Amino acid sequence: MYATEAWVLYRGDGSKRPGELRLETIAFPALTDDEVLIEPIYGCWEANMSHAIERRPVDVCAARGEDKIVLGNGGLVRVLRCGAAVRNVREGELCVFLGALGFVDSFGYPEQVHGYDAPHTIGLLARRSKARATTLYPVPQPTRFAHQQWAAFSVRYMTAWSNWNTAYGCFRTQMSAADVPAPQVWGWGGGSTFAELDLARRHGCEVAMLSGSDAHLAYIRDAGIRALDRRQFPELLVDEQRYASDPAYKRRYRASEDAFLGLVRELTDGHGVAIFLDYIGSPVVRATLKAIRRQGVIATAGWKAGTLTPTHRAIECIHRRIHVHTHAFRSSDAPAATAYAEHHGWLPRVTGRQYTWDEIPRLAGDFAAGRAESYFPIFRVNPV
Numbered sequence: 001m002y003a004t005e006a007w008v009l010y011r012g013d014g015s016k017r018p019g020e021l022r023l024e025t026i027a028f029p030a031l032t033d034d035e036v037l038i039e040p041i042y043g044c045w046e047a048n049m050s051h052a053i054e055r056r057p058v059d060v061c062a063a064r065g066e067d068k069i070v071l072g073n074g075g076l077v078r079v080l081r082c083g084a085a086v087r088n089v090r091e092g093e094l095c096v097f098l099g100a101l102g103f104v105d106s107f108g109y110p111e112q113v114h115g116y117d118a119p120h121t122i123g124l125l126a127r128r129s130k131a132r133a134t135t136l137y138p139v140p141q142p143t144r145f146a147h148q149q150w151a152a153f154s155v156r157y158m159t160a161w162s163n164w165n166t167a168y169g170c171f172r173t174q175m176s177a178a179d180v181p182a183p184q185v186w187g188w189g190g191g192s193t194f195a196e197l198d199l200a201r202r203h204g205c206e207v208a209m210l211s212g213s214d215a216h217l218a219y220i221r222d223a224g225i226r227a228l229d230r231r232q233f234p235e236l237l238v239d240e241q242r243y244a245s246d247p248a249y250k251r252r253y254r255a256s257e258d259a260f261l262g263l264v265r266e267l268t269d270g271h272g273v274a275i276f277l278d279y280i281g282s283p284v285v286r287a288t289l290k291a292i293r294r295q296g297v298i299a300t301a302g303w304k305a306g307t308l309t310p311t312h313r314a315i316e317c318i319h320r321r322i323h324v325h326t327h328a329f330r331s332s333d334a335p336a337a338t339a340y341a342e343h344h345g346w347l348p349r350v351t352g353r354q355y356t357w358d359e360i361p362r363l364a365g366d367f368a369a370g371r372a373e374s375y376f377p378i379f380r381v382n383p384v
Contacts, residue, residue, distance in 0.1 A: 001027055001028070002027065002128060004025070004127045005126070006122070007021040007126075007361070008022050009021060009022075009060075010022070011061035012062065016055055016056075018054045019053050019055060020361070021361050026070065026122070028129075028130060035083045035132055036081065036083065036089060036131060036133050037079075038097070038129050038130065039077060039381075040072070040097070040128075040129065040382060041078055041151070041380070041381060042147055042378055042379070042380055042381070043072050043124040043125070043151060044152045044156075044379075045363055045367055045379060046155050047190065048071075048113070049071045049072065049364070050367050053071075053364055060116065064118075069123075070115070070123045070125050070126050071116065072123030072125040072126070073114055073155060074097060074152075074156075075124045075151045076094060076096060076097065076139070076151040077124070077129075078092070079091050086133040088136065088137075089133060089136045089138060093136075094138070094150075095138050095139060096138075096150050096151075096153060096154045097135055097136060098136070098329075099114035099116065099121075099123070099131075100328035101134045101329075101331050101334070102118055108330045108331035109330050110328045110329070124381065125360060127357075127381060134331065137334045137338060144345075145345075145347050146350065147384060149347040152350055152376035153347050156195050157346070158329045158337055159195075160193075160195035161195075161199065161340075162328065162329035163277075163300070164299075166326055167297050167324045168200070170297050170324055171183060174295040174320060180274060181204075182206050183200075183205045183274035184267075184272075185197060185276075185277065186207070186208045186264075186291070187207075187208075187209050187277030187278070188210040189279025189302060189304060194223070194375055195348065199346060202344060205274075208227075209226070211227065212229065212230040215352075216375065217229060219351065222349075223349075232263075233259055233260045234252075235252045235253045235255070235257075236256045237280075237283040237284060238253055238287075239283070260291070261290055264291045268293070271293045272291060272292055272293030272296060273296060275296065275297045275298075276291060276298050276299070277300065279304055281303040281304060281307060281309060282306025282309055283306055285298075294319045294320060295319070297323075299323075299324035301326045311323070350374065351373065351374050352377070353374075355380070357381055360379055363377055363379055
């Protein structure tokens with residue numbers, strides 16, 4: 001039996017009120033043969049952590065059948081001890097923590113995520129934890145990159161790798177390199193969108209990202225991605241109920257949408273976007289679909305602002321557009337993505353405030369309120 005300090009989230013009372021993190025000492029049982037004892041060094045705050053605290057769309061504690069849980073599914077960890085059957089990592093190694101690979105189907109695709117919806121797992125908001133060895137992939141040695149960069153790479157970049165390979169592959173089933181040598185790839189969302197656009201840029205695509213934050217727009221430009229200020233289109237996040245009932249609002253929305261689609265036509269020579277990465281969801285899907293060219297692709301691995309995305313099936317069929325939905329990444333993606341990252345420098349620049357262990361509740365609040373300065377908010381758990 002082990003004991004450790006952790007930030008704990010309790011089950012809700014059914015009122016849908018957001019939860020809060022409480023600092024406690026927790027206990028967990030000894031290792032099984034396929035598990036490792038780990039010590040988180042740096043974690044990266046992920047959107048699913050905020051969703052769990054907000055209890056939106058579900059109370060994750062209740063879904064897991066537990067009174068309290070410890071969140072955290074991405075970061076950099078040190079291996080302290082290995083179970084008898086573990087062969088992929090060694091004691092003392094620094095590893096990227098890939099929480100999505102703890103519970104996969106027979107083909108290596110994730111079904112549940114350690115530190116989120118997988119029952120009886122202890123995430124990285126704990127000084128020590130244990131996990132299946134399959135969740136760890138050693139950091140390349142030697143590496144040219146900082147520990148914080150590998151912590152940030154673990155979820156958003158791995159997710160981007162899997163989604164991009166699927167989306168780009170789908171596009172090329174209908175439009176060859178001779179047809180469209182440099183596809184236009186646009187996106188809105190956060191860190192996964194940024195990572196995927198950076199990958200698309202490295203594969204010869206013409207890329208653009210929308211944001212309403214001055215700091216994020218500067219970060220996007222610094223990466224060689226065209227930065228588009230979403231504030232030019234103030235009503236583009238549509239409220240469908242209001243759109244149907246409020247004529248003045250409907251006119252304002254249409255004005256924003258017309259301005260947005262005008263920019264799309266201007267920057268794509270009238271063709272439309274080839275691959276649109278939409279990690280936001282319901283409020284923007286109306287505009288997203290109008291921005292995509294014939295034989296184009298809409299792709300996502302997230303749903304930041306809404307899970308329902310109604311579409312007009314006939315229009316999508318006539319325009320031969322492909323809708324790509326992925327979740328996290330496959331176990332076989334880890335070696336290729338990690339090697340590519342080290343060789344090509346495809347890792348994030350970690351900017352902005354880095355939070356201490358005691359500041360983790362502040363980080364949760366900053367992220368929820370949109371005050372986080374970075375697409376990749378880093379928190380420190382233990383010394384290197």
